[in-house]
Amino acid sequence: MLVRPLTGEKPAIALPKGSVDTQMHMYLPGYPSLPGGPGLPAGDLPTPAQYRQLMTWLGIDRVIITQGNAQQRDNSNIIACLAEMGDVARGVAAVGVDVSDEELDTLEKAGVVGLRIMDLPGGATDLSALEALDAKAAARGWMLAVQFDGSKILEHEPRLAALKSRWVFDHHGKFFDGVTPDSPQISATRRLIDAGNCWFKFAGVYESSKSGGPAYADVAAVARTLAAHAPERIVWGTNWPHNLAREQKDYPDDASLLETVLSWLPDDAALQRALVDNPEELFGLPAFREKTA
16 A cells, blocks of 8 residues: 655755745546556545645645646646635636637636646547647636657757747756766757747656656756756756555655755755745746745
8 A cells, every 4th residue: 555655854954935836636536547658646535735734744735727638628626626725725727629719718727727638548639739738828828838858859949949938847857868067959949938928847757867866867968958958948857756656665755856956056045936935937926925824
């Protein structure tokens, strides 16, 4: 039985006030997995109540809930989770090119601020929908979360460079063939970032690292390069509840993972940008105001 630790020793890196976790999933009972996607996460359902415990442990104040692949393009679960989480949460939904304005209106009212492209096995919407969803997102001031095998970024660069929306290159780029800071794929990533509407997400490092943990040296080298190049274009996410982990031995320590990944940022100013300022700009969030009693 897989158990997700929700508390423990505080991370050595203290998160700034207003920190945003830009990549995670949560689930409520009554929303089954659908054909075409993976099953629901292992163990007990990772619920909004559990995630709130994680927020307290790690020092997270706000969250972007991403539609999980298990439920494909049925966004009922994420709408329910956004209602449970309230104003600290916004969402990224999965839709098809035939999505109606009425459905987009419903999603917007629920707190959705972006659309997801996931061009990997189990993804609900692939890159064939890129331009159509970009147009829909741009019309509403939304963003796009784009995930694919970054080893193929040179093939996709012209299309990505033409995007009108703000967008994020997901999950450390998922360069499955392996890259170094000097690889042409990283040069392409820098060009896209330099265009001004592309961000790069630190999340799910273990999904593409070939060198593995705990240092993830291969991904770390690229991450440090991009963070130094454009600290104003980096965002971060926990990737909780680590859906690919099916056994306890594969489940990461969230505090240690946070410390490792955030150590790739060059300084405290970059930390403030990556966790607060950059996600506010990318997702169109209001400036953080701490609640007072």
